[in-house]
Amino acid sequence: MFLFAYSLISNYNIVMKTDNTFNLLARIHEKANKKLISSLNEYGITDLAPSHGDILAALFKKDCVTMMSIAQLIHRDKSTVTQLVKKLVKKNYVFCKDNPQDHRSSLVCLTDKGKSLKEIFQKISRELYETAYDGLTPNEIANFHQLVEKIHNNF
Amino acid sequence: MFLFAYSLISNYNIVMKTDNTFNLLARIHEKANKKLISSLNEYGITDLAPSHGDILAALFKKDCVTMMSIAQLIHRDKSTVTQLVKKLVKKNYVFCKDNPQDHRSSLVCLTDKGKSLKEIFQKISRELYETAYDGLTPNEIANFHQLVEKIHNNF
DNA sequence: AAATTATAGTTTGATATCAAACTATTATGA
DNA sequence: TCATAATAGTTTGATATCAAACTATAATTT
Numbered sequence: 325m326f327l328f329a330y331s332l333i334s335n336y337n338i339v340m341k342t343d344n345t346f347n348l349l350a351r352i353h354e355k356a357n358k359k360l361i362s363s364l365n366e367y368g369i370t371d372l373a374p375s376h377g378d379i380l381a382a383l384f385k386k387d388c389v390t391m392m393s394i395a396q397l398i399h400r401d402k403s404t405v406t407q408l409v410k411k412l413v414k415k416n417y418v419f420c421k422d423n424p425q426d427h428r429s430s431l432v433c434l435t436d437k438g439k440s441l442k443e444i445f446q447k448i449s450r451e452l453y454e455t456a457y458d459g460l461t462p463n464e465i466a467n468f469h470q471l472v473e474k475i476h477n478n479f
Numbered sequence: 480m481f482l483f484a485y486s487l488i489s490n491y492n493i494v495m496k497t498d499n500t501f502n503l504l505a506r507i508h509e510k511a512n513k514k515l516i517s518s519l520n521e522y523g524i525t526d527l528a529p530s531h532g533d534i535l536a537a538l539f540k541k542d543c544v545t546m547m548s549i550a551q552l553i554h555r556d557k558s559t560v561t562q563l564v565k566k567l568v569k570k571n572y573v574f575c576k577d578n579p580q581d582h583r584s585s586l587v588c589l590t591d592k593g594k595s596l597k598e599i600f601q602k603i604s605r606e607l608y609e610t611a612y613d614g615l616t617p618n619e620i621a622n623f624h625q626l627v628e629k630i631h632n633n634f
Numbered sequence: 635a636a637a638t639t640a641t642a643g644t645t646t647g648a649t650a651t652c653a654a655a656c657t658a659t660t661a662t663g664a
Numbered sequence: 665t666c667a668t669a670a671t672a673g674t675t676t677g678a679t680a681t682c683a684a685a686c687t688a689t690a691a692t693t694t
Contacts, residue, residue, distance in 0.1 A: 346508075353508065375680070392643080460626070467626065468623070471622065476507050479506075479511065561675090582658085583671070
């Protein structure tokens with residue numbers, strides 16, 4: 325799933341003939357995601373969707389966590405995570421082991437193959453931000469971030 | 480589809496321990512979409528997804544257009560639009576008529592039921608922006624918009 | 635201790651989405 | 665004019681996603 329569907333929001337705004345900012349946000353998001361997938365493909369990684377990447381990125385930060393934890397970290401539904409992890413296991417990016425503390429759950433851990441993606445992810449992310457922020461001053465970037473935070477906290 | 484999947488982008492940034500701005504964008508988008516769907520439900524409209532709303536909003540602006548046109552306006556694939564319009568027809572929000580200028584296509588037009596949604600959409604959109612921009616000065620809003628435009632144009 | 639409630643993860647069902655392949659129509663080139 | 669290429673929309677297939685229902689385990693209450 326790409327990040328921004330061209331949203332209901334955006335077209336509401338077109339109707340209003342007012343602010344189309346959220347429209348642009350949607351576009352940014354979709355373009356960025358496309359760029360990410362495209363970059364991954366260049367590195368020969370063609371079997372991952374954005375949410376798979378989210379899981380891997382979460383595991384880079386903290387390896388061996390429960391599905392529940394992953395679901396919360398990537399803001400996905402439990403059942404979605406089940407399927408996502410299933411594919412990652414199949415592709416040998418992660419494996420699951422028993423959770424001694426709670427037998428209802430297992431711990432999802434990176435394989436060596438999974439771990440080897442970390443640097444690639446970092447490169448791709450850096451490139452993305454370089455693209456996004458090209459031509460923006462550090463002040464503008466900081467300001468953008470602050471505004472995004474404020475808006476985020478309004479919901 | 481909700482607007483922002485919690486994206487690959489966001490977690491790349493977590494890995495980098497740097498900017499999580501795109502992470503927040505994703506969150507904003509998802510929250511906004513949830514609010515929109517929730518608002519629609521309050522008005523008794525429970526059978527529309529965001530992309531359906533995008534189509535309706537596009538038709539509010541210009542009624543009776545081709546599927547191709549809709550696909551371009553809402554940034555969706557042709558095959559997606561086929562299915563989306565099919566549902567809107569079934570729910571009697573739109574109808575299709577022959578396009579005398581090109582017999583490969585038909586014109587998608589709003590029904591009266593569809594047209595009656597315009598005010599509701601406007602109200603909902605206004606409420607959304609009021610929420611999003613609560614506590615922001617007009618200057619901040621304008622600034623945000625400019626920055627969003629710059630970033631959008633970088634892709 | 636036993637009964638009840640809550641929870642982790644899975645399964646099932648429905649849906650939006652894209653890509654590929656296809657068909658009928660249109661546009662272009664020879 | 666006829667042949668070829670392009671295009672609008674549809675169908676098919678695959679996938680990510682959420683919600684509801686479910687089961688086994690854990691937590692809480694009786």
